[in-house]
Structures are given as C-alpha cells and as structure tokens.
Amino acid sequence: MRLIVTDGADAAGHAAAELLAERITRAPKFRLGVATGSSPESTYRHLAALLPPRPHAIELFALDEYIGLPRGHAQSYEETLKQGIASLLNLDLGSVHVPDAWHSDPTAAGLRYDALLANHGGIDLQILGIGANGHIGFNEPFSEFGSRTRRVALTEETRRANSRFFATVDQVPTYAMTQGISNILAASAVLLIATGQHKPDALVAAIEGPIAWACPASALQLHRDVTVVCDSAAASSLTQTIPTPPARRQGANNVRLR
Numbered sequence: 001m002r003l004i005v006t007d008g009a010d011a012a013g014h015a016a017a018e019l020l021a022e023r024i025t026r027a028p029k030f031r032l033g034v035a036t037g038s039s040p041e042s043t044y045r046h047l048a049a050l051l052p053p054r055p056h057a058i059e060l061f062a063l064d065e066y067i068g069l070p071r072g073h074a075q076s077y078e079e080t081l082k083q084g085i086a087s088l089l090n091l092d093l094g095s096v097h098v099p100d101a102w103h104s105d106p107t108a109a110g111l112r113y114d115a116l117l118a119n120h121g122g123i124d125l126q127i128l129g130i131g132a133n134g135h136i137g138f139n140e141p142f143s144e145f146g147s148r149t150r151r152v153a154l155t156e157e158t159r160r161a162n163s164r165f166f167a168t169v170d171q172v173p174t175y176a177m178t179q180g181i182s183n184i185l186a187a188s189a190v191l192l193i194a195t196g197q198h199k200p201d202a203l204v205a206a207i208e209g210p211i212a213w214a215c216p217a218s219a220l221q222l223h224r225d226v227t228v229v230c231d232s233a234a235a236s237s238l239t240q241t242i243p244t245p246p247a248r249r250q251g252a253n254n255v256r257l258r
C-alpha cells in the first residue's frame with residue numbers, strides 16, 4: 001500500500017490525478033471506476049488538465065446510485081457522471097455506466113451490472129472516497145466482504161452526511177444500488193481519496209485498524225494495489241503508517257510500519 005499525504009485537499013486531488021494520468025496514458029483503453037462525493041472532485045478537474053485534449057478510450061463505471069430519485073435528477077450519480085466527470089474528460093456519454101437504480105427488480109439490476117463489469121473485462125482502477133463511518137461506495141458497516149452489486153439501505157449517518165447536497169435530509173433517498181466490496185476488491189488497482197476533518201477516524205480504522213466488517217474500507221487491506229491519497233486533516237490521526245516520500249511514490253509496498 002502507498003500512502004500520500006498532502007497539504008490541503010486540492011493538492012491531494014492533484015497527486016491523485018497525476019497517478020491516474022500516468023496509468024491512463026500508458027494503457028490503450030482504460031476502465032475507470034469512479035466515485036462521487038466531494039473528495040474526488042478536484043481529482044477529476046486536475047485529471048482533465050493532465051490528459052491530452054482528445055477523446056480518450058476511457059469507460060466510466062459508477063460505484064453506486066441512489067434509488068428513488070427521478071432519472072435526470074441533479075443529485076443522481078448518473079447525472080454527476082454525465083454532466084460532471086464525462087463532460088470534464090471530454091468523453092462520449094456512451095462510455096458512462098451506472099447501476100440501474102430505476103429497475104423494478106433490484107436483484108436483477110445488480111446481477112446485470114456485475115455481468116456488465118465482467119463483460120468489459122473488469123475495472124482497471126477504482127477511485128474511492130470513504131464515508132465518516134468507513135463506508136466505501138454505499139457499503140455501510142457490516143456489509144459482507146463477499147458482497148456484489150445490490151440494493152442497500154443507507155444509514156441515518158450517511159443520509160445526514162449527504163443531506164448537504166439536498167434541500168432537507170428528508171429528500172435524501174433511503175436506499176441505493178452499490179457495487180459490493182468484492183466488486184471493489186476485484187478492480188486491478190484502487191485509489192482511495194480522503195480529505196477533510198471528518199475523515200481521520202475512518203482512515204485510521206481503514207488502514208491501521210483490524211480488517212473488520214465494522215469498517216468496510218478495512219477490506220482494502222486485502223487488496224494488492226492500493227494507493228491512499230489524503231490531506232493532512234484526514235491523516236491527522238494516523239500513528240502507524242508513514243507517508244511515501246515523494247521520490248518513492250511510484251514504487252510499491254513503500255508504506256512502512258513504525
């Protein structure tokens with residue numbers, strides 16, 4: 001695992017974008033798993049500036065989607081991917097894939113999304129944020145590590161945290177479709193971006209704590225290619241891990257234990 005700690009959220013976005021651009025430009029086509037939320041926002045902006053200004057052979061796969069918002073709702077993740085990320089990266093809308101949260105049968109929709117991921121050959125790199133409760137995607141605490149794309153209930157903590165994107169907390173959906181933890185672990189590489197003062201506890205539990213269902217992000221300790229990029233606020237409670245020095249950022253396994 002590599003840990004990169006920057007001064008400030010924007011610098012974290014830049015560091016994450018550099019890593020992404022390096023991987024994307026050396027591949028003829030790239031299947032990018034994208035997270036929404038505030039943490040990766042500046043990453044997408046910096047990535048757009050780092051990639052050459054031509055349509056890239058990038059396919060975007062959403063991690064999750066709210067259930068219950070009308071199609072085209074500004075807070076649906078499909079719209080975020082289409083109007084935000086795909087448009088920034090100058091990608092065709094046909095390259096955007098989102099779990100079908102509008103399907104009348106969520107189980108069938110989950111299976112269909114898992115099949116779509118498999119038919120595309122899997123995700124080359126999965127971008128993740130982390131919830132203050134350690135969730136990844138919408139895999140809330142005690143999600144099974146073997147879980148796949150499915151319908152989940154959101155915790156009140158998550159609904160409250162995400163209410164900043166809605167007029168009131170009552171407007172935040174209570175269910176969502178999310179890729180499961182085993183989908184996330186199946187990606188060839190994972191890039192976790194954590195910024196801000198609400199993340200230290202979650203980050204400690206994820207990367208220094210035991211691998212436990214109580215912290216879904218701790219499952220990432222089982223993955224072979226994980227980079228964590230965070231700002232100093234999010235990193236403020238880490239005690240055992242030491243950030244990768246700049247010159248060694250490209251190397252593997254260079255987080256040392258004290």
Ligand code: GLP
Binds near residue numbers: 064
């Ligand atoms: C939402 C998303 C997650 C995201 C999390 C953290 O719940 N479903 O994928 O990681 O929020 O978001 P933020 O980066 O805004 O704190």
